[in-house]
Amino acid sequence: MDEFKPATSLRVVMIVATAPARTGLGEKVGHELEARHVELTTQRFPDGEYHARLEAAVDGTAVLVSDLRPDARIVETLVALDALHEAGADEVILAAPYLAYGRQDQAFEAGEGVSARALLKALGANADAFATVDPHTMSVLEHFPGPTGAATAAPEIAQRFAGEDVDVVLAPDEGARQRASDVAQRLGCPHDHLEKRRKSAREVEIQPHDADVGDSTVLVIDDIVATGGTMATATRQLLEAGAGRVMLAATHGVFADGALKRLRDAGAATILATDAIETEAAKISAAPALARAVQQARSG
Ligand code: R5P
Numbered sequence: 001m002d003e004f005k006p007a008t009s010l011r012v013v014m015i016v017a018t019a020p021a022r023t024g025l026g027e028k029v030g031h032e033l034e035a036r037h038v039e040l041t042t043q044r045f046p047d048g049e050y051h052a053r054l055e056a057a058v059d060g061t062a063v064l065v066s067d068l069r070p071d072a073r074i075v076e077t078l079v080a081l082d083a084l085h086e087a088g089a090d091e092v093i094l095a096a097p098y099l100a101y102g103r104q105d106q107a108f109e110a111g112e113g114v115s116a117r118a119l120l121k122a123l124g125a126n127a128d129a130f131a132t133v134d135p136h137t138m139s140v141l142e143h144f145p146g147p148t149g150a151a152t153a154a155p156e157i158a159q160r161f162a163g164e165d166v167d168v169v170l171a172p173d174e175g176a177r178q179r180a181s182d183v184a185q186r187l188g189c190p191h192d193h194l195e196k197r198r199k200s201a202r203e204v205e206i207q208p209h210d211a212d213v214g215d216s217t218v219l220v221i222d223d224i225v226a227t228g229g230t231m232a233t234a235t236r237q238l239l240e241a242g243a244g245r246v247m248l249a250a251t252h253g254v255f256a257d258g259a260l261k262r263l264r265d266a267g268a269a270t271i272l273a274t275d276a277i278e279t280e281a282a283k284i285s286a287a288p289a290l291a292r293a294v295q296q297a298r299s300g
Helices: 020-032 072-086 115-124 139-143 154-160 172-185 229-240 261-267 288-299
Strands: 014-018 036-039 041-044 048-054 061-066 091-096 129-133 148-151 168-171 192-193 196-198 205-206 219-225 246-252 271-272 281-285
Touching: 014 020, 014 205, 020 036, 020 072, 020 246, 020 288, 036 288, 048 281, 061 072, 061 288, 072 091, 072 115, 091 288, 115 129, 139 281, 154 172, 154 281, 154 288, 168 172, 172 219, 192 205, 196 229, 205 229, 219 229, 219 261, 229 261, 229 271, 246 288
Parallel strands: 014 036, 014 061, 061 091, 091 129, 129 148, 168 192, 168 219, 219 246, 246 271, 271 281
Antiparallel strands: 041 048, 196 205
16 A cells, blocks of 8 residues: 555645545535535455545545445445544544434333444544434434534425425324424425334334325325335325325435335335435435535534
């Protein structure tokens, strides 16, 4: 390995760095923050281990835009954070659009690992601040030892559905009600929530909605679509209740286990997510929300 020789010295207040996998999102976040975007040089050694280098010296704040999913990206993120410190950053903010493991934010059964705490503590040993978009709960961020920022992608999601004549926005459970209310307000229509009971990791039960959805265009919005069980059940219930069109949106489209097919088979007319996770349904930019979260973490 060559000796580290910085190519340029960046005398700027803030830079945004990304591994090649997230160049597009990093460039947009850099644009939103009026900060220079730099791509890390990365490689894998023959044994598969990851290596990252910032070929520029930086003084001031550096923001690393990086994924925490799949698991390999967590190690890549830790290595990249260290590279930013090595390159001279005074402060490093990790901007991760999707907080993986955020749903395991407490021990639900005795002896269970609190995955979100384990992850955020490990990240906190390498980053000075943490920014993310629509975490599953706000309280999960308390596991990070430094300042945090979290912004919602609701404005961008609402903007995407502005021309769709949405009659009502529904949350699939009470926990998602605030997001539905936010989007509904921006679309100028009412909102409500469904009653969900989780039977297993893959199966949910949703009470029939008692409000009249006959012939209406319904937008169901959630923070995460994982197996799609929640959204598929909601879609079927609403269509059975007479809804004319059911559209689905989520900030984080995990789409595990053939979820997209499950949702299409259930009858969803549209399935959209932000590019917090890159998939074929990621048609809404998470960059503005991630930039807002960085600003919050910075002032936090
Ligand atoms: C749970 O409270 C979340 O907000 C989502 O509703 C849930 O993660 C969705 O999971 P799935 O797609 O597997 O039903």
